[in-house]
Amino acid sequence: MTVFTDKFIQGLKPAAERYEERDSGCPGLCVRIGVRGDKQWSVVVSQDGKRRRIRLGVYPDVSLAMARRKAADAKAAPSLHVAGLRVRDLFEMYAIEKRASRRSWRDVEAVWNKWAEPIVGSVRIEDVTMAHGAELIAHVSKHSTPNRARKVIRYLSPMFSFAAGRGLILGNPWAGLHVPEGVAPRDRVLSASEWDSLTEWARPEPYPWGSFILALMLSAQRLGEVAGMRWDEIEGDVWTLPTERHKGKRSHEVPLSAALVDLIGEQPRHDAHVFSTRRGRSITPGDKLKRRIDKATNLKDWRFHDVRRTAATIMGDGGVARFVIERVLGHADSSVTAIYDRARYRDEKKAALEVLAKSLNRD
Secondary structure, eight states, rough: BBBOOOOHHOOOOSSSEEEEEBBBSSSSSEEEEETSEEEEEEEEEEEEEEEEEEEEETTTTHHHHHHHHHHHHHHHHHSOOOOOBOOOOHHHHHHHHTTTTOOTTTHHHHHIIIHHHHTTTBBGGGOOHHHHHHHHHHHHHHHOOHHHHHHHHHHHHHHHHHHHHHHSSSSOOOOOOOOOOOOOOOOOOOHHHHHHHHHHHHHSSSHHHHHHHHHHHHHHOOOHHTOOBBBGGGEEEEEOOOOOTTSSSSSSEEEEHHHHHHHHHHHHOSSSSSSSSSSTTTOOOEEEEEEHHHHHSSSSSSSSSHHHHHHHHHHHHHHHHHHHHHHHHTTOOOOTTGGHHHHHHHHHHHHHHHHHTTTOOOO
């Protein structure tokens, strides 16, 4: 055995078969050199009378000094360094603790399932490096946008800080990761002719899509909230979004305009959801629906969320105070009296939504 130095590690060359060197300066610390020249750190520890190997990372991402520190931590508390723990296992641990308390959890879960899990899910957590984060950014940027890639890292990087706080890794390997610059907030608002075109498309369209689009326009609520509307959430002319379905993780009351009351009343009651094509499930509006609308209308370069922004603009142009519009949209109110104001502005919100309803009935 040899006392490792940086010069010694750098000088290790690949051979016909994988081989291993041990550090006499840190008992138990090993480096394995693969046939392609990769150098993998590991340490042999004793737990419950059994010897087992814990991987510590890859050189040079994990330096000699860092490998020795990680080896010492692993030998001191081997139970914290679960052999074979993968990033997908870490995500499950993270979800158990954060799912109920983090407001943006649904977004975190969505980016994990769609983007991160296929790229880093099977990687051992001790092997995760900044290079994995860069690979994920490149993948998301290529198949979506750089701004989406930025959000993916923003949502998932705290998971590694969580792991470091549990002693599972030494630190967040994505701390300091260069991410794409943010883009200006989207401000697309549908023109009056586009709004009318969307209305004209929706009115004759069979259930559930036509009535869903009209409800989206009349309510000014989020896409998923309207799509998941349930009959037991509606009492008279008030629709109450429960805490678990509202992005702000709080109950949100939406007084219904007369037009929306009539629209909802015309829908078939064949499921717990107002808009449903499969028993027990709400509809899932997406690209297929948008393409149908694009083909039949004059709408270009738009998204479903632009409907909500347009609705807010229409209410503002109709003389509705900005404060009331914020209450209609269900944006967070951090004031001390916020909890007492939920019902107080019911009349004002209803009046605002009546202003919105008039925009769907222009002659």
